[in-house]
Amino acid sequence: MIIRRIHVGLILIVLLVWLFPIHLQSIMVIATIYSIITIGLNILIGNLGQISLGHAAFYGIGAYASALLTTKLSFPFWISMPLSGMIAGGFGLLVGLTAIRLRLGYLAIGTAAFNIMFEVVTQQWETLTGGVGGFRGIPAPHLGPLAFDSDFKYFCLSFGVFVALFQLSKNILSSRIGYVLSAIKQNEVASSTMGINVNKFKLFFFTLSAFYGGIAGSLLAHYLKFLDPQSFSIVFSVNLLFMCSIGGSGYLWGGIVGALFITLFPEGLSFLAKMSFLPNAVRGLLNEYAYHLMIYGVILYLITAYMPQGMAKFLGGIRISQILKKEKDL
Amino acid sequence: MGGIYALLALGIHIVYVSTKMINFAHGAVVLIGGLVALSLLGFVRQSHFVILIPIFFAGWGIGIFFNRIVLDPIAKDEHGKRIVCLIAASLVIENLCALIWGKDSIPFPLLPGGEDPVVIWKIRISPQGLWVFGFTVIAVVLTNIFLYKTLLGKALRAVANNETAARIFGIRPKQMISTGFGISMGLAALAGMLISTITMTGGYIAFPLTVKGFTAAMIGGIQRSTSCIVGGLLFGVIESITAGFITTQYREAVVMGILLVILLFRPQGLLGRVDREI
Numbered sequence: 001m002i003i004r005r006i007h008v009g010l011i012l013i014v015l016l017v018w019l020f021p022i023h024l025q026s027i028m029v030i031a032t033i034y035s036i037i038t039i040g041l042n043i044l045i046g047n048l049g050q051i052s053l054g055h056a057a058f059y060g061i062g063a064y065a066s067a068l069l070t071t072k073l074s075f076p077f078w079i080s081m082p083l084s085g086m087i088a089g090g091f092g093l094l095v096g097l098t099a100i101r102l103r104l105g106y107l108a109i110g111t112a113a114f115n116i117m118f119e120v121v122t123q124q125w126e127t128l129t130g131g132v133g134g135f136r137g138i139p140a141p142h143l144g145p146l147a148f149d150s151d152f153k154y155f156c157l158s159f160g161v162f163v164a165l166f167q168l169s170k171n172i173l174s175s176r177i178g179y180v181l182s183a184i185k186q187n188e189v190a191s192s193t194m195g196i197n198v199n200k201f202k203l204f205f206f207t208l209s210a211f212y213g214g215i216a217g218s219l220l221a222h223y224l225k226f227l228d229p230q231s232f233s234i235v236f237s238v239n240l241l242f243m244c245s246i247g248g249s250g251y252l253w254g255g256i257v258g259a260l261f262i263t264l265f266p267e268g269l270s271f272l273a274k275m276s277f278l279p280n281a282v283r284g285l286l287n288e289y290a291y292h293l294m295i296y297g298v299i300l301y302l303i304t305a306y307m308p309q310g311m312a313k314f315l316g317g318i319r320i321s322q323i324l325k326k327e328k329d330l
Numbered sequence: 331m332g333g334i335y336a337l338l339a340l341g342i343h344i345v346y347v348s349t350k351m352i353n354f355a356h357g358a359v360v361l362i363g364g365l366v367a368l369s370l371l372g373f374v375r376q377s378h379f380v381i382l383i384p385i386f387f388a389g390w391g392i393g394i395f396f397n398r399i400v401l402d403p404i405a406k407d408e409h410g411k412r413i414v415c416l417i418a419a420s421l422v423i424e425n426l427c428a429l430i431w432g433k434d435s436i437p438f439p440l441l442p443g444g445e446d447p448v449v450i451w452k453i454r455i456s457p458q459g460l461w462v463f464g465f466t467v468i469a470v471v472l473t474n475i476f477l478y479k480t481l482l483g484k485a486l487r488a489v490a491n492n493e494t495a496a497r498i499f500g501i502r503p504k505q506m507i508s509t510g511f512g513i514s515m516g517l518a519a520l521a522g523m524l525i526s527t528i529t530m531t532g533g534y535i536a537f538p539l540t541v542k543g544f545t546a547a548m549i550g551g552i553q554r555s556t557s558c559i560v561g562g563l564l565f566g567v568i569e570s571i572t573a574g575f576i577t578t579q580y581r582e583a584v585v586m587g588i589l590l591v592i593l594l595f596r597p598q599g600l601l602g603r604v605d606r607e608i
Contacts, residue, residue: 049410098594105352109544110593113586116541120583234537237494238417247413290428297422301400304414 038255040209052110056117060232063215077141092210336562338543348510354416359540361523389519
């Protein structure tokens with residue numbers, strides 16, 4: 001195998017995280033998990049213009065499915081993770097059947113409805129999900145004698161899964177499907193007159209993004225070892241939408257930038273709050289969660305309104321529609 | 331409860347008719363209306379009817395501000411972007427409210443009549459619910475007269491349908507859109523005051539309110555005010571029937587499931603027409 005620059009880069013990232021303090025390592029784990037969901041969601045939002053507010057539900061389905069499979073049926077993690085991804089994908093297919101008939105606001109509310117449904121069910125079906133009290137006792141994954149129990153080891157695992165899924169979506173996008181996707185993005189009506197079944201592709205990508213959500217959920221479940229219905233509420237769906245918009249929807253890297261931003265931002269603010277030169281009132285405000293959300297809102301608005309390409313463009317990201325071109329040049 | 335959903339759906343319908351856009355910040359304005367009304371009531375210590383007009387104009391102001399700051403910079407055809415921006419705005423307002431008024435729900439002074447249910451044809455209704463329902467009916471009649479009978483209302487709909495054509499006929503689109511937003515936000519603020527007499531106000535209720543109102547509007551069909559009202563009432567009825575006969579815990583899940591099924595077979599709503607624009 002030829003060692004490319006990208007491989008060196010990946011190893012460098014892992015080494016860098018190894019040097020991080022424990023607390024920052026756990027944030028990086030969460031950031032990679034979020035990035036996995038946003039890979040799929042970003043294609044959906046950026047290229048197909050489908051705003052989904054239901055992906056927290058797929059994420060949750062993956063998490064609960066994996067938790068149940070490993071605790072109740074004692075499946076190993078390596079089987080339960082892809083299985084939970086597929087279960088989430090199956091639900092994605094069902095919701096997608098409705099979703100492809102809807103557009104924009106209707107779609108957003110339809111998927112939000114699904115998310116609310118999921119939220120209610122997880123809170124009430126106590127025998128299955130543990131209800132509001134949460135689901136406990138999820139085992140840590142292990143490979144032979146190696147158990148992924150520390151933050152750094154788990155980061156290696158989730159980062160590996162992330163790289164694999166990133167490569168998978170990149171491969172999908174540089175195949176024929178990628179051409180179809182850019183055609184649909186250019187003009188939906190025109191591409192359907194050219195014989196492209198637009199709805200089929202929308203359904204495919206909806207399912208794919210749900211699958212990614214499920215995998216991410218499974219990773220989360222085995223990392224936290226505890227699940228709480230609150231973390232899959234509609235608020236998280238809105239957060240996911242933020243990640244995609246802030247990072248730049250339509251860029252493959254966009255969601256990842258957004259995920260990093262969302263996870264590191266509260267850290268940055270609480271770091272600022274420790275600064276002694278700021279007046280006490282400001283420091284108090286910086287610790288307030290409501291205030292964080294307010295700043296998110298303002299940033300999200302400013303970026304969508306005035307920087308529609310998001311941050312990824314400024315960091316030299318490649319548009320999904322440009323991947324094809326790049327592949328040809330190589 | 332049906333009355334509340336109907337009122338929320340009506341607000342979303344008005345924005346839709348006058349701007350062909352779905353207002354994802356509706357719940358936020360409803361929330362702010364309730365909270366401002368609460369503070370005003372504490373300040374003037376008068377009956378609710380005295381502050382109706384100030385609340386309406388407060389909402390109007392918020393609407394115009396909204397339109398100017400949030401929506402003007404974004405191009406008309408970028409619907410997706412508008413939705414994201416409105417969600418962002420809703421988040422900002424909600425958290426601003428949480429910072430000012432606190433995060434917990436606050437009980438709201440009741441309208442005259444108290445809480446003891448009144449029996450009408452063997453149905454027990456709380457007087458507060460009757461007020462909401464009465465207000466909804468009045469609001470429907472007034473907005474219908476306004477939108478379909480007055481010149482201003484016709485101009486509003488003209489801009490929503492075809493901006494260029496409206497401009498040719500001498501209507502100023504920007505002014506119209508801002509008026510439409512102002513009126514609907516004013517109504518939303520009033521609705522906020524009425525709704526909070528039943529459900530309390532404050533806390534993180536903005537987004538759930540938007541979703542519920544929109545669900546109600548979608549069950550009925552968003553194009554007509556009457557179908558919105560029907561949708562709202564149906565929402566309330568389904569919710570109480572599920573709570574009464576099947577299960578109270580899964581109430582919301584059942585309603586949302588029904589919405590998804592309706593969307594699968596009739597995306598335009600039960601009574602709606604197919605609208606090719608959106």
